[in-house]
Amino acid sequence: MLIIKDLKASIEGEEILKGINLEVKAGEVHAIMGPNGSGKSTLASVLAGRDLYRIDSGEVKYNGEDLLEKSPEERAKDGLFLGFQYPIEIPGVSMVNFMKTAINEMRRHRGEEPLSASEFLKKMREKKELVEIDSSLTNRSVNEGFSGGEKKKNEIFQMAMLEPKLAILDETDSGLDIDALKVVAKGVNNLKSSENAIIVITHYQRLLDYIVPDFVHILYRGRIVRTGGKELALLLEEKGYEWVRKEEPAGNE
């Protein structure tokens, strides 16, 4: 589904991603872990098409097509979803209106008729139950005045509504208490299928107690330096990022 080859990207002349290689297949859950500043969020942003970053080299194939060629909205319509680390507030724009616009854009892209108001509301009700989100959130403006936890839950709700093929969740667990974390994880697990893939970007192992990954990658200084199964996360938890630092050859400093 997603093949990243030797991807290098920089911001204002500073190289952040220094050659990322990664392959994600349908039905898989990947976790990308790493210390602050290792390039996790940059990778997520680059895949979603944020133009803050310059792509220096490398390629990204998404369902056989060149992902980097496409605009952010085309990527979204092709089923790529980014759960934001810091979801954005849009005052005055209701969640209902926002989601309806998004869904109907995607349906149009697939050559389908827009959803009627009642179909849409029905879908919204179902997905709210699926991700156990508080009903009142969807009656408000997009993320406006939401608590940190509510914003993150709202990202998962949007993911449920949009039914992406590839979801990238950028530190969806940060700033969540344990109850909120469980709700978010449950939401994600409910959405998992053999048809779609999920990339979970996280700082801490604790999310992976609830969302069990097939692969764990450790990103360090712009490179994936270790790949393993879910036990890698536990090893990392035990030894800390110091361990990765020590293992990293001096030549890459």
Place this chain on the structure above:
Amino acid sequence: MQNEQDQILSEVTSGEYKFGFYTDIEQDSIGKGLNEDVIRTISEKKNEPEFMLEFRLKAYRHWLTMEMPRWAHLNIPEIDYQDKIYYSAPRQKAKLKSLDEVDPELLETFEKLGIPLQEQKQLAGVAVDAVMDSVSVKTTFKETLAEMGIIFCSFSEAVREYPDLVKQYMGSVVPYTDNYFAALNSAVFSDGSFCYIPKGVRCPMELSTYFRINAANTGQFERTLIVAEDNSYVSYLEGCTAPMRDENQLHAAIVEIVAMENAEVKYATVQNWYPGDKNGKGGIYNFVTKRGICKGDNSKISWTQVETGSAITWKYPSCILKGDNTTGEFYSVAVTNNHQQADTGTKMIHIGKNSRSIIVSKGISAGLSNNSYRGLVKVLRGAENARNFSQCDSLLLGDKCGAHTFPYIEADNQSAIIEHEATTSKIGEDQIFYCNQRGISTEDAIGLIVNGYAKEVLSKLPMEFAVEAQKLLQISLEGSVG
């Protein structure tokens, strides 16, 4: 990245003006220039009674002693008042008995603008007075309204048919001495709408005036007078468009509203005069004086405006809250793009006890435009427990435009409570990207965000027009997002 953003911005701001066509129709105009003879000619052409001519001449003589106001945050080029035509009318038969006698070209023009004048084709529940250049072309539903005692007709007709009412109220809210443009209008005004709601009557339909400037080099000077007697209610809507022309055209109007005891008047404007092209060439100079007086106790006047057009807008719809327990409201969305300039706001004058006012102003600036809010809240000595709440928000698209807020507060009564809140925000790249990531294009994202921002004001418009206004906001900003 900056360049890319600029490019998107310029694309969005370069949306085309949809109403720029010109109707080729025979005009009855008088020559350019302004003097007492011109004023006499206008009055004569309109078969006006003597008092009207006297009013005009007094106003003209006063105007000569005045100077163009310069205090607004506007850059207004010198205007040559002798180079304008002050009267132009589509030539038609002297008296129209039915719609069949209206020039088909005229009907077609208003059809194109989406204002069908055939009553059976009307939006349910809206009566329209259509004004082209200097004269009222047709007023619909007049007879239906007359059955309830409501008078809704062109101003010229009112001068002839109801001279006592006109004499009593004309200039009572905006005297001809009020300001430069009010004096000019009082001297040369051509037509406009008149509306009278008798005691205890709730007007059953929206009343609407549609203004269209068509002829070249012609100023449009209309006046509207609305009188709502005790316990009456009326909701009024005004729309305006003009052809695209390279030269600037002058529009100086007056609207006066009188609300008696327990009366309520809602006045909404969707102003879409030609704003000029991308480079700031052409466009309407819109210098308008709008004011209402809550004369009787418990009366209420509410102004709602959506201002998207005109090269320059100078306009402050105001309320004089004279009666006790009166309410004044001002809800405004003003959009400026490219080289447009707007200096707009309101005045709330609290005289009566327990008078309340609310001001919600939403400015949106894009391109190279300048958008100012200017408002006065004045509480006089006798206005016990007066209360005002003002909220002035500015939204910027791009980094070459300007937003300014000039709030003035004068309170002479200790019990007054006046609150003012102001915010300035930018449509963030991160907001747009967030929408993009959900599959929404940049243009649609801007539409969503801007309409969300203006929602509080748009929701005050009558339903049919709220939808139109939403579209208009998006079109006005087409090509402008950053």
